[in-house]
Amino acid sequence: MEDDFDQTLDSNYGSSHDKVIVHLDADCFYAQVEMLKNPELRTLPLGVQQKNLLVTCNYVARQFGVKKCMLVSDAKRLCPSLILVKGEDLYDYRQMSTKMTLLLQKFSPLVEKLGLDENFVDVTQLVAETLKSDFAGSRNVEGHIYGDITSRCDCGCYERLCVGSQIASEMRKQLKEELGVTCCAGVAYNKLLAKLVCSTHKPNQQTTLFPAGVSDLMLNLNNVRSLPGIGHRTSEILQSLGISSIEQLQNINLELLEHALGRTLAERLKKLSVGADDMVVKPTGKPQSIGLEDGFRKISLESEVKDKCEVLLQRLMILLAEDGRIPGAIRVTVRKYDNSSRYSHRESRQCNIPSSLFLPKVGTLSSNAHNKLLTSIMKLFHKIIDISKPFHLTLLGVAFTKFQERNTGKGSITSFLVKDISVQSVMNFQNISLHGVEAMECSSSKNAGKQSGSTLNYADKSGSESEPEPSPKKTRADFWRGSRKRSLTESDKDSPNKHRSSELRLSTGEPINEVDFSKLSDGIQEELMESCMSLPSLTDKLGISDNSTPNTSMSIEDNFQTNASQKLWKRLGSNQGPQDQ
DNA sequence: CTGGGGTCCT
DNA sequence: AGGACCC
Numbered sequence: 383m384e385d386d387f388d389q390t391l392d393s394n395y396g397s398s399h400d401k402v403i404v405h406l407d408a409d410c411f412y413a414q415v416e417m418l419k420n421p422e423l424r425t426l427p428l429g430v431q432q433k434n435l436l437v438t439c440n441y442v443a444r445q446f447g448v449k450k451c452m453l454v455s456d457a458k459r460l461c462p463s464l465i466l467v468k469g470e471d472l473y474d475y476r477q478m479s480t481k482m483t484l485l486l487q488k489f490s491p492l493v494e495k496l497g498l499d500e501n502f503v504d505v506t507q508l509v510a511e512t513l514k515s516d517f518a519g520s521r522n523v524e525g526h527i528y529g530d531i532t533s534r535c536d537c538g539c540y541e542r543l544c545v546g547s548q549i550a551s552e553m554r555k556q557l558k559e560e561l562g563v564t565c566c567a568g569v570a571y572n573k574l575l576a577k578l579v580c581s582t583h584k585p586n587q588q589t590t591l592f593p594a595g596v597s598d599l600m601l602n603l604n605n606v607r608s609l610p611g612i613g614h615r616t617s618e619i620l621q622s623l624g625i626s627s628i629e630q631l632q633n634i635n636l637e638l639l640e641h642a643l644g645r646t647l648a649e650r651l652k653k654l655s656v657g658a659d660d661m662v663v664k665p666t667g668k669p670q671s672i673g674l675e676d677g678f679r680k681i682s683l684e685s686e687v688k689d690k691c692e693v694l695l696q697r698l699m700i701l702l703a704e705d706g707r708i709p710g711a712i713r714v715t716v717r718k719y720d721n722s723s724r725y726s727h728r729e730s731r732q733c734n735i736p737s738s739l740f741l742p743k744v745g746t747l748s749s750n751a752h753n754k755l756l757t758s759i760m761k762l763f764h765k766i767i768d769i770s771k772p773f774h775l776t777l778l779g780v781a782f783t784k785f786q787e788r789n790t791g792k793g794s795i796t797s798f799l800v801k802d803i804s805v806q807s808v809m810n811f812q813n814i815s816l817h818g819v820e821a822m823e824c825s826s827s828k829n830a831g832k833q834s835g836s837t838l839n840y841a842d843k844s845g846s847e848s849e850p851e852p853s854p855k856k857t858r859a860d861f862w863r864g865s866r867k868r869s870l871t872e873s874d875k876d877s878p879n880k881h882r883s884s885e886l887r888l889s890t891g892e893p894i895n896e897v898d899f900s901k902l903s904d905g906i907q908e909e910l911m912e913s914c915m916s917l918p919s920l921t922d923k924l925g926i927s928d929n930s931t932p933n934t935s936m937s938i939e940d941n942f943q944t945n946a947s948q949k950l951w952k953r954l955g956s957n958q959g960p961q962d963q
Numbered sequence: 964c965t966g967g968g969g970t971c972c973t
Numbered sequence: 974a975g976g977a978c979c980c
Contacts, residue, residue: 411980432966451965472967497969497980613978675967713974726965730974776964 397658398571399539399593402546404503405568405576406553408482409585410450411499412469413440415478418562427461429454430469433677437469441585470676472498481561483666486553489862495666502573503553504663508862509545524551525567525588528579529595540592543569547590552862554588574659575599577610596657603628609654616651619643631655672701673781675715681775684760687767691759694780695752702782708740710784712755714762717777728777731762737786 408414412430417423417440427443429436436457439448446461457464469475479498486493492504512519521540524547534540550567557563567588568580578599579591591599603609605626607617619642625631632655639648653659674694681687691714702709713732720727735758739751759780767773 407980434964435966437966453965470967476968495969500980610979615977669969670971671969673968677964677966679964728975732974779967
């Protein structure tokens with residue numbers, strides 16, 4: 383009785399309909415960012431190129447038959463007028479990706495990134511709040527519905543998914559209005575289905591899946607390879623078992639599958655094949671590793687290796703400073719030339735590094751962190767490659783791992799400062815992303831700095847608002863439905879972080895991320911120079927030298943970005959607010 | 964020259 | 974440290 387009931391729930395776990403998951407996928411993401419940087423490209427066939435590969439292209443180019451992941455030469459043949467932009471440096475894409483994720487976090491703290499252009503959002507809680515506070519609201523589905531809905535599930539998922547579709551619509555609207563990015567969205571009761579249904583209407587559309595459509599969706603997949611979780615290797619194994627269609631996977635004997643793939647994977651794939659997935663949306667936090675790679679034709683001299691690594695390290699240090707944490711280890715990766723094994727076989731070595739390299743107050747003047755790291759890198763390289771014999775590399779990578787949060791204690795002022803800079807840049811995103819909302823209601827948006835924290839309000843609120851009484855004034859549900867009419871800023875409270883960030887701003891109406899170096903104390907200047915700016919070519923770029931204190935204000939972002947990139951930020955931030963103060 | 968990133972598991 | 978997976 384009771385046992386049977388529980389059993390039913392358990393075995394049903396992966397296919398129950400209790401959650402509402404939205405999957406958002408930016409349309410041809412890199413190409414979109416490039417078109418934001420340079421709007422003249424919008425009407426032209428545009429491809430983004432990494433080395434000899436066209437990693438994505440806009441929809442104008444797709445009309446010529448150009449596809450993702452084509453060789454550039456093939457794409458050019460199909461579309462001789464194709465405009466190509468280089469996309470090896472992911473910096474701008476990463477920044478836009480961060481803004482998108484921050485925007486989505488207004489709806490739920492459960493946001494999981496997949497690559498730079500996709501996000502899963504678990505909106506179950508927001509849906510529940512909406513249904514509770516708005517039980518008379520319309521139950522229209524926004525966007526497409528996948529398959530038929532003639533038979534309605536009676537567990538309440540119909541209403542939940544309807545509200546989910548409305549939330550997804552609002553998310554896409556805000557992404558478009560505030561960031562200029564168009565997305566597709568899929569709404570379903572688990573991650574697998576949300577992702578699969580997302581891609582059924584492209585571009586810039588959304589689709590909702592109800593239980594009645596699940597079977598059709600799964601069986602309409604062309605190949606087992608279309609299932610997220612089945613990659614190159616697994617699909618080859620399946621192929622050898624004579625399995626290529628989803629239906630074959632659904633019907634194969636489980637024991638047979640376990641023998642080929644192992645129990646864990648076999649059981650997972652069996653469930654996936656019928657649309658069952660109990661994976662939770664795991665909030666993406668700080669990355670476990672931060673790395674850069676460069677592929678090339680041939681490197682066979684140690685000096686070339688060192689040069690490459692130095693450039694990589696230099697760029698890496700910027701990403702590291704923005705992250706704000708201290709790495710505990712560094713890893714070097716190489717790919718050796720090997721014409722037999724096509725597949726990218728890589729070898730790597732890693733070693734721990736002393737945190738003192740990143741702490742304020744590095745005792746010695748002559749050797750900076752950069753040189754020590756480069757030495758470590760070359761040592762690791764020698765562990766992989768015996769340079770007394772000829773070698774031929776086609777890729778070099780450097781990555782930091784084993785991160786440790788920077789000491790927040792009273793110990794170091796630098797830790798505070800560096801932390802603030804990263805907070806500041808996050809807040810800058812928020813400022814930009816909020817502006818669309820602000821502009822619609824309060825034309826008197828002074829104090830732009832004070833409004834910046836508000837995107838995080840809803841997560842904070844729902845937690846503390848477990849209040850019993852009928853004063854659900856500010857639920858997340860109210861927020862997303864009323865966002866066009868209501869001010870987001872009315873409930874803002876200043877946090878210490880905000881104050882500190884404000885203090886770092888220039889008083890001349892410069893962008894929020896400006897830092898006036900001359901106003902920082904000598905100690906802080908020194909520490910910043912030491913921990914972030916010790917790279918020779920970087921200091922060149924910034925127009926500062928080792929023995930002169932810069933007397934002009936500098937913007938970290940502006941100086942590190944390309945000109946083209948500046949246009950993007952200018953455009954996105956162009957209404958960033960009156961020259962306040 | 965089939966990219967430049969990431970994740971988790973073994 | 975490598976291998977699978979994701980984009």
